[in-house]
Amino acid sequence: METIPFNRPFMTGKELQYISEAHLQGHLAGDGLFSRKCEAFMEQQFGIARSLLTHSCTAALEMSAILVDISPGDEVILPSYTFVSTANAFAKLGATPVFVDIRPDTLNLNEELVEAAITPQTKCIVPVHYAGVSCEMDEIMRVGSDHGIAVIEDAAQGFGSTYRGKPLGSLGDLGTLSFHETKNIISGEGGALLVRDPELALRAEIVREKGTNRRAFFRGQVDKYTWVDVGSSYLPSDLIAAYLWAQLEESDEITRRRKAIWDRYHEAFAAAEEGELCRRPIIPDHCSHNAHMYYLLLPDRARRDRFIDLMRGEEDILTVFHYIPLHSAPKGQEVGRVSGEIATTEELAGRLVRLPMWLGLEPHQDRVIESSLRVLEKIS
Numbered sequence: 307m308e309t310i311p312f313n314r315p316f317m318t319g320k321e322l323q324y325i326s327e328a329h330l331q332g333h334l335a336g337d338g339l340f341s342r343k344c345e346a347f348m349e350q351q352f353g354i355a356r357s358l359l360t361h362s363c364t365a366a367l368e369m370s371a372i373l374v375d376i377s378p379g380d381e382v383i384l385p386s387y388t389f390v391s392t393a394n395a396f397a398k399l400g401a402t403p404v405f406v407d408i409r410p411d412t413l414n415l416n417e418e419l420v421e422a423a424i425t426p427q428t429k430c431i432v433p434v435h436y437a438g439v440s441c442e443m444d445e446i447m448r449v450g451s452d453h454g455i456a457v458i459e460d461a462a463q464g465f466g467s468t469y470r471g472k473p474l475g476s477l478g479d480l481g482t483l484s485f486h487e488t489k490n491i492i493s494g495e496g497g498a499l500l501v502r503d504p505e506l507a508l509r510a511e512i513v514r515e516k517g518t519n520r521r522a523f524f525r526g527q528v529d530k531y532t533w534v535d536v537g538s539s540y541l542p543s544d545l546i547a548a549y550l551w552a553q554l555e556e557s558d559e560i561t562r563r564r565k566a567i568w569d570r571y572h573e574a575f576a577a578a579e580e581g582e583l584c585r586r587p588i589i590p591d592h593c594s595h596n597a598h599m600y601y602l603l604l605p606d607r608a609r610r611d612r613f614i615d616l617m618r619g620e621e622d623i624l625t626v627f628h629y630i631p632l633h634s635a636p637k638g639q640e641v642g643r644v645s646g647e648i649a650t651t652e653e654l655a656g657r658l659v660r661l662p663m664w665l666g667l668e669p670h671q672d673r674v675i676e677s678s679l680r681v682l683e684k685i686s
């Protein structure tokens with residue numbers, strides 16, 4: 307039996323053609339023709355002042371930390387159930403990650419617990435849109451604005467999703483995207499920073515260009531370029547942007563095809579949910595999602611672990627769990643703290659399993675479904 311992988315990167319077929327065009331242009335550094343095409347596309351799609359390509363979502367989060375002036379002793383509110391970069395970008399500048407529990411339905415930051423976590427040291431709130439399903443942004447933005455605290459969206463998984471009709475990444479003061487090969491729209495490694503405020507966008511350009519006003523210089527706004535702020539080199543080569551452009555052009559179609567796979571899973575596990583063998587993802591009515599991930603919540607950790615083992619050992623299908631909560635990780639314990647109870651995070655992280663989800667899975671999907679149902683019965 308052929309092993310079914312958990313993920314396989316999807317390519318549209320145009321990537322190498324665009325890379326070869328970028329090569330012919332002879333502009334290999336950042337901010338070339340393809341970078342500008344990608345950024346203009348995203349500025350339109352997200353309806354924001356500026357989109358800046360970065361090496362990764364991690365880089366976009368690091369830029370965000372600089373842009374909100376994180377300094378030692380500051381606090382950042384975020385979920386513990388997230389990727390390490392959500393915390394690291396702030397911790398590396400000396401901030402304390404303050405972990406808040408998640409909602410039991412979407413596994414997103416529980417917006418009702420955010421206000422209680424705020425102290426005079428709080429600098430920003432970083433909601434993470436897990437599985438491409440939106441956090442409750444109205445309430446999070448209200449808390450941010452009542453307390454004068456910035457909101458930075460970790461929309462690494464959220465390209466193509468919306469909250470009350472608005473694209474994820476465009477709702478906070480800053481938004482960060484990932485184009486890592488495990489995401490929906492990819493360039494191998496890659497990301498973007500989305501900036502709503504034009505003033506802040508000018509500073510973001512400087513931070514991204516090693517702390518220089520090089521971009522303003524090329525626009526003819528200053529007559530020489532020089533060191534004006536802290537920063538680093540956060541811009542990708544135009545070769546990477548060329549690859550990304552092939553994906554962005556097809557992004558609607560990619561989302562549509564992923565949704566078809568997601569919907570088929572969802573229908574297939576309805577009866578198993580009825581029979582209390584598993585719980586399916588819950589999508590609030592006011593959120594549209596990009597089918598980034600299909601997961602199941604099993605009754606407990608032991609059965610989740612057994613599910614993964616049997617799927618691999620007996621069915622040749624790779625399924626995986628997700629985050630080890632950051633508050634329980636060695637570095638999280640050293641530099642972070644928990645606000646209030648974190649029981650939902652601890653419970654659900656141990657019960658979650660992700661099923662294969664990639665374009666091209668379609669002809670194998672029945673096998674994944676049949677195997678999953680068989681294993682769910684066996685461990686029940």
Ligand SMILES: *Cc1c(COP(=O)(O)O)cnc(C)c1O
Pocket residue numbers: 361362363364365388389391392434460462463483484485486495496497
């Ligand atoms: C993938 C991911 C990141 C990191 O993205 P990179 O582009 O690999 O740096 C950050 N946060 C979340 C929630 C992610 O899923």
